[in-house]
Amino acid sequence: MRVVVKVGSSSLTTPDGHLDPDRIGTVVDAVVTVRARGDEVVLVSSGAIAAGLGPLNLARRPRDLPTQQAAAAVGQRALIAHYSESFAAAGLVVGQVLLTVDDVSRRSHYRNAHQTFAKLLELGVVPVVNENDTVATSEIRFGDNDRLAALVAHLVHADELLLLSDVDGLYTGHPDLPDSQPIREVRSEADLAGIDVARVGSAVGTGGMVTKLEAARIATAAGIPVRLTSAARAVEAVEGEPVGTLFTPTGKRRAARLMWLAHASETRGRLVLDAGARRALVERGASLLAAGIVAVEGDFAAGDPVDVVDPERVVIARGLVNFDSDELPEMLGRSTADLAAELGPEREREVIHRDDLILMS
Ligand SMILES: Nc1ncnc2c1ncn2[C@@H]1O[C@H](COP(=O)(O)OP(=O)(O)O)[C@@H](O)[C@H]1O
């Protein structure tokens, strides 16, 4: 059994921007409980920026990226020092893993990260993961660690993802509102209809409940169950108590390549399909041929991820394109046989092969 535990900034730090030893202690206890029964655990911990505020005399979470990066550099050191000491007391060694979007979205990096985790777990280390905030720029930033945790859960082939926050589960509306009711189980998207997650959460956390639901969607679609509860109930959660909200799997594990394609990659352009090509992709699971494309938008190279949109510009799929954006215009609407005859055999390929295509709905 392999568990990924993700804990948010609001559950680890005091409002004045320092680490809260008692609250970190409950998370450490949960990890130690998992390890004591012989299971493996990866800890995804936020809190670097929040823990850097106090030492830098910053009153609140900075809005600008350079100050966030500086705070993260200071706070991450304190965070990992605290974890190292706490886990050492239980005889466990900590390894720090700082990831960028590229590490979970580029195929070669993904493989590399997978091997690193495999070795750390084999050696009995507790990997403590965070985004590499000090180098991540705004364009390539996760920002919140919820989605990062879901992608890490897929990366390490986790059996469960535990999201720990300052709230003890999902509610029908903001938990401060008197009418909000707890939700014990989410089995499909339909169970989320009418649930209000619009209001943001704590002052130090990012994304609120919205990013947690996104993380739950990513993980459950890949066959990984997700439990959302408060950090205070972490030990009960890892002991299998039915605390918080359980999101049950909705899909099966997918190839890592398709996982990052759907959830982590940034597309470089769009291919607009005609109605026939749309049907071929959606109903028959066919590859995308030049004959069914009516327009090409953006500037991309062969191998880049692109969005595939229908005539109304609704995204229906994402795929790895086999041609550069400047090669495609002369190919549009033409049959594969024509392309081969007029432009050479290298143009005979499908524009996106079905194995490199993922339907988005
Ligand atoms: N429907 C809802 N159910 C539960 N919490 C909600 C809901 N809508 C908004 N929230 C807010 O989301 C917050 C958790 O998000 P966040 O502060 O980003 O946490 P973390 O730092 O743990 O990632 C909760 O404290 C809560 O105030």
Ligand SMILES: N[C@@H](CCC(=O)OP(=O)(O)O)C(=O)O
């Ligand atoms: N990587 C950032 C995490 C950002 C963040 O606030 O995430 P979260 O508290 O999980 O919503 C940090 O360590 O400060």
